[in-house]
Amino acid sequence: MDGGDPFGEPVADAPPAPLSMEPPQDDAAFSMPPAPVTQEPVVMAPVVDDFQAPGVEEVSPQQAFNAQWQQELNARRNAEETAKQTAITQASSDLTKFTSERDATRESKMSKNRSEEQVKLEALEADLESTNPWERVVKLVDLQIDEGEVGRMRGILIQLKNEGIKSA
Structure with missing residues (x-):
């Protein structure tokens, strides 16, 4: 077995032919005769289950x-409705x-505002009857603010209120 195939076959001196992806030229071995063309449609026979009782229709899963x-879905729809x-x-x-509730709150607020307005109007009328005009002015001005120029104005008004009218 000098230089031979390990399986005992003699090795040819010529290399094997390369493999090609082209179909062989001789198509006679692979060709089939064309199918006959018929004009009638093919109808398949219905499948009969031997275990199905006659007259009972089986429901598929x-x-x-x-x-x-x-x-x-119908139960859900009814529940949602x-x-x-x-x-x-x-x-x-x-x-x-x-x-x-909103109307009741509105009515109570309106009546409260009317009563507060009535009290304020009565106080204003009472202030008009006062002999010192500066007292009326001081009641119309907020004297609680004490900042810069407003503080000076407040001081002047308080001074005039306390002095009264001395020019007469």
Whole structure:
């Protein structure tokens, strides 16, 4: 076995031919005769299950799932509709309650403002009858502020109020 193939076959002196991806030129070995063309449609016979009882229609798992899903969707839809109606009635009652409370608060505030205005008008009329005009001016000016020029003005008004009218 000098220089031979390890399997005992003699090695040819010529290298093997390279492999090509082209189909062989002789297509006769691979060709098939064309199928005959018929004008009639092909009809398949229905599949008959030997274990199915006659007259009983079997429901596929997909159909069973779809039926169950539709029932679940209908149940959800009904639950959502009742929750919606409950929320609508609750909102309506809350709105009427809010409106009545707001109107009551508004009426009480209006009556309070009227009474405060009446007291202020009576005080203003009483101030008009005062003999010292500076007292009326001092009541119209806020004297609680004590900053810069306002403080000086406040001092002058208080001084004039305390002195009264001496020019007469």
